[in-house]
Amino acid sequence: MSKIKYKGRKSGDFRSAKERPMSTDLVKLMAEDAGKGVSQAFEDSAWWLPEDxxxxxxxxxxxxxxxxxxxxxxxxxxxxxxxxxxxxxxxxxxxxxxxxxxxxxxxxxxxxxxxxxxxxxxxxxxxxxxxxxxxxxxRDLKRPAHRPPTPAYDRTDVDAHLEWDETQVRQLQKNGGRVGGARMALESAINKVAPDPRDASILRDYIAGKRGSTRRMKKRRPKS
Structure with a gap:
């Protein structure tokens, strides 16, 4: 099996508390719900959704x-x-x-x-x-015989991973990943986030909008 992380990793692999950015409201909610367990609901784990x-x-x-x-x-x-x-x-x-x-x-x-x-x-x-x-x-809601497309509100594992890694690249470009840090060139940021050359190539195409499946999926999503 391929060792390229975009083909082998699941979207849940990078949703740890240390990686996910937290708003002030989220920190407040976490404090209120402390000790009550962790929600498994899709809408609570899909970090790309608008906070609405x-x-x-x-x-x-x-x-x-x-x-x-x-x-x-x-x-x-x-x-x-x-x-x-x-x-x-x-x-x-x-x-x-x-x-x-x-x-x-x-x-x-x-x-x-x-x-x-x-x-x-x-x-x-x-x-x-x-x-x-x-x-x-x-009316019965039956899925078509062919493989159903990914819901517009969702992400495939690969797209979720790529979308998350793009946010890391943008952060490195902005301040090197640290507040007050030096900005990093796009290519350097991509190589840091995706050290494997094959991963870097996939991430580069994704950021440039050259990944066909991603472009098709974006057309079905609401305009931000």
């Missing part, structure tokens, strides 16, 4: 549905029927989810219309959200 509580509620519901292969729809249905705010980024993730499950394929016009409403600029009314919840509830 509204988004995290919706992401958790979508992750539950994905992990159950379309069976556990209830958390998402309850959110749609609630008064919980649904922002543009959440709607984009929801569109991606329903597209991945081919929600409007071989379905009636109501499903197609629901997706059209999600893609529109205007927010959904309470009645429209309730109708969408009803449609999701009564």
């Amino acid at each position: 509580l509204w988004t995290r509620a919706w992401i958790g519901a979508m992750a539950s549905l994905d992990r159950s292969k379309g069976k556990n729809k209830q958390p998402l249905i309850e959110l749609l029927r609630s008064e919980s705010r649904i922002t543009r980024i959440e709607r984009d993730y929801l569109i991606d989810l329903l597209d991945r499950y081919e929600f409007n394929v071989q379905a009636n016009d109501l499903c197609t219309s629901a997706l059209a409403l999600l893609r529109a600029d205007s927010e959904l009314t309470a009645a429209q959200r309730a109708q969408l919840a009803d449609l999701i509830q009564i």
